[in-house]
Amino acid sequence: MKSVKESLLERTSVRRYEREAIPQETMDFIYDAIRNTPTSYNGQQFSVIDIDDQSLKEELYMMTNQKQLKTCNRLLIFLSDYNKITKLAEKKGFEVPPFTNTMDAVTIGIIDASLAMMSAVVAAQSCGLGTNCVGYLRTVDPKRLAEMLKLPKGVFVVCGLAMGIPREQPDLKPKQPASVVFHKNCYRQDEDKMVEEMEAYDDIVKQYNQTRAGGTSTNDWCDHILDYYRHAMEYRILDYLRDQGYDVKR
Numbered sequence: 545m546k547s548v549k550e551s552l553l554e555r556t557s558v559r560r561y562e563r564e565a566i567p568q569e570t571m572d573f574i575y576d577a578i579r580n581t582p583t584s585y586n587g588q589q590f591s592v593i594d595i596d597d598q599s600l601k602e603e604l605y606m607m608t609n610q611k612q613l614k615t616c617n618r619l620l621i622f623l624s625d626y627n628k629i630t631k632l633a634e635k636k637g638f639e640v641p642p643f644t645n646t647m648d649a650v651t652i653g654i655i656d657a658s659l660a661m662m663s664a665v666v667a668a669q670s671c672g673l674g675t676n677c678v679g680y681l682r683t684v685d686p687k688r689l690a691e692m693l694k695l696p697k698g699v700f701v702v703c704g705l706a707m708g709i710p711r712e713q714p715d716l717k718p719k720q721p722a723s724v725v726f727h728k729n730c731y732r733q734d735e736d737k738m739v740e741e742m743e744a745y746d747d748i749v750k751q752y753n754q755t756r757a758g759g760t761s762t763n764d765w766c767d768h769i770l771d772y773y774r775h776a777m778e779y780r781i782l783d784y785l786r787d788q789g790y791d792v793k794r
């Protein structure tokens with residue numbers, strides 16, 4: 545088993561996998577790690593759909609054009625889930641406040657599901673597996689995916705996680721330097737210096753993109769990220785949340 549340090553610091557997204565299945569005891573460990581995730585007031589407002597059905601994986605690949613969805617051994621879909629508590633409360637005769645109509649509920653569900661996904665990533669890495677978070681599953685066609693996965697009201701997709709025995713070892717991607725990630729006691733006030741440091745980082749990513757193993761590009765980091773934002777302006781996530789029973793008002 546890899547150390548926590550190695551699991552965290554040598555992790556890269558892996559999108560190519562061997563055909564071999566993930567051993568059951570490894571899956572058991574990943575499940576336990578997910579279940580023991582810290583969650584908001586232990587509400588555990590998340591659940592996970594574990595997909596091993598090849599035809600379903602291929603259908604998801606057709607929807608997204610993300611090859612790793614069909615070649616991974618397991619695809620875990622992390623959900624924000626208020627269905628479980630609602631159904632239990634109803635059975636016990638409690639009145640359920642319309643909590644899912646608040647941004648707080650949406651935020652909590654996303655945080656819980658995201659932390660659970662990170663527990664899975666670290667557990668999987670420590671067992672030598674390769675993982676790739678797939679957020680595109682959340683945005684590509686939310687209504688269709690909710691139907692395919694038979695999601696009840698109060699449940700929505702936060703992110704997918706493809707896992708398998710790695711067939712590639714991509715280079716580590718350069719990340720932002722500590723100076724722009726960490727602030728001491730309050731948000732840093734030297735904005736000009738921060739922008740200079742961000743420019744230097746942008747150059748490092750540009751150089752990395754020109755030389756990295758397996759597919760080079762001339763992209764700089766800033767424009768690449770803005771490209772996503774430009775594209776994502778089209779998404780209508782509130783409409784999707786409404787379809788799933790969340791009428792967010794405040």
Ligand SMILES: Cc1cc2nc3c(=O)[nH]c(=O)nc-3n(C[C@H](O)[C@H](O)[C@H](O)COP(=O)(O)O)c2cc1C
Pocket residue numbers: 555556557558559610676677678679680681703717
């Ligand atoms: C929430 C989230 C969504 C992501 N969505 C996708 C995706 O749809 N497709 C993909 O290939 N990678 C996806 N990734 C992986 C990122 O592209 C990757 O983590 C990032 O480029 C940094 O590379 P690294 O993981 O190798 O450090 C996603 C990662 C996160 C955390």
